[in-house]
Amino acid sequence: MDNRPIGFFDSGLGGLTCIPNLMKTFPKERIIYFGDTARTPYGSKATSTIKSFSMQIADFLVRNNVKMIVIACNTVSATCLEELQERFPDVPVVGIIRPAAETIVRSCSTMNKIGIIGTKVTIQSGAYKEQIHSLNDEMDIYETPCPAFVPLIEEGIIQNDIMDLTIKYYMDDFILENRLDTIVLGCTHYPLIRSNIKRIYPSLRIINPSEEIIHSIEKILREKDMLAGDFEFENVFYASDLSENFVNMIERIFHEEDIKVKFKNLELEAVEEKK
Numbered sequence: 400m401d402n403r404p405i406g407f408f409d410s411g412l413g414g415l416t417c418i419p420n421l422m423k424t425f426p427k428e429r430i431i432y433f434g435d436t437a438r439t440p441y442g443s444k445a446t447s448t449i450k451s452f453s454m455q456i457a458d459f460l461v462r463n464n465v466k467m468i469v470i471a472c473n474t475v476s477a478t479c480l481e482e483l484q485e486r487f488p489d490v491p492v493v494g495i496i497r498p499a500a501e502t503i504v505r506s507c508s509t510m511n512k513i514g515i516i517g518t519k520v521t522i523q524s525g526a527y528k529e530q531i532h533s534l535n536d537e538m539d540i541y542e543t544p545c546p547a548f549v550p551l552i553e554e555g556i557i558q559n560d561i562m563d564l565t566i567k568y569y570m571d572d573f574i575l576e577n578r579l580d581t582i583v584l585g586c587t588h589y590p591l592i593r594s595n596i597k598r599i600y601p602s603l604r605i606i607n608p609s610e611e612i613i614h615s616i617e618k619i620l621r622e623k624d625m626l627a628g629d630f631e632f633e634n635v636f637y638a639s640d641l642s643e644n645f646v647n648m649i650e651r652i653f654h655e656e657d658i659k660v661k662f663k664n665l666e667l668e669a670v671e672e673k674k
Contacts, residue, residue, distance in 0.1 A: 406465030413588035414471025442518020499608035517585030
């Protein structure tokens with residue numbers, strides 16, 4: 400039994416799409432979440448910058464005595480997972496890509512044509528294809544970056560023609576030319592436009608890694624006897640910038656789940672200076 404909180408972090412609000420699934424599966428677990436909204440998006444930044452930001456956030460979570468770190472960001476998982484695991488050998492660090500790869504290989508066949516959409520950095524890293532092919536090298540995988548999705552989602556531009564046109568711009572030819580039947584949402588922001596994608600391409604099967612990562616969290620909690628037994632902490636949610644758009648998007652994510660979330664503003668640079 401381990402009543403310490405689980406640490407989640409993301410470049411912005413996308414990682415919040417993992418939280419309702421965790422709360423439903425493990426209602427006794429408590430969370431410390433950090434969304435780096437002041438420096439989002441990560442997906443178009445240099446890898447060295449992404450690693451620097453990620454190490455800073457992970458250091459903050461470890462100082463807050465988390466029992467596990469969940470990288471609720473595909474871009475960070477694609478570029479920093481091994482470095483974070485080496486930096487914190489005593490704290491399990493879980494990325495989001497491997498659980499999704501396991502689901503893809505388990506639920507799809509070599510007859511499926513699978514498309515991965517994500518940020519530029521995630522797609523350029525080839526992390527999804529590498530992880531999937533490490534499990535089954537005969538899977539038919541195609542990838543394309545969709546860099547405008549995250550800024551539009553962070554601005555709350557979702558249920559309108561601008562988002563639909565952007566989806567079609569990136570995905571029409573990608574789906575048609577590769578004859579895709581399955582799409583993987585390779586960014587934790589993308590579940591927020593899942594309904595758009597499904598409406599535009601109703602025959603597509605959609606795989607959401609934000610849901611699949613819960614299986615890896617559960618495995619570690621059980622294997623290491625770290626399931627919480629009591630409420631010793633309150634959930635704490637931090638963001639490096641609490642803009643009006645961000646607050647509105649929080650309400651959108653959690654409204655249907657009937658979950659109340661209150662964010663605190665936290666500038667990591669100021670915390671580092673006080674150390």
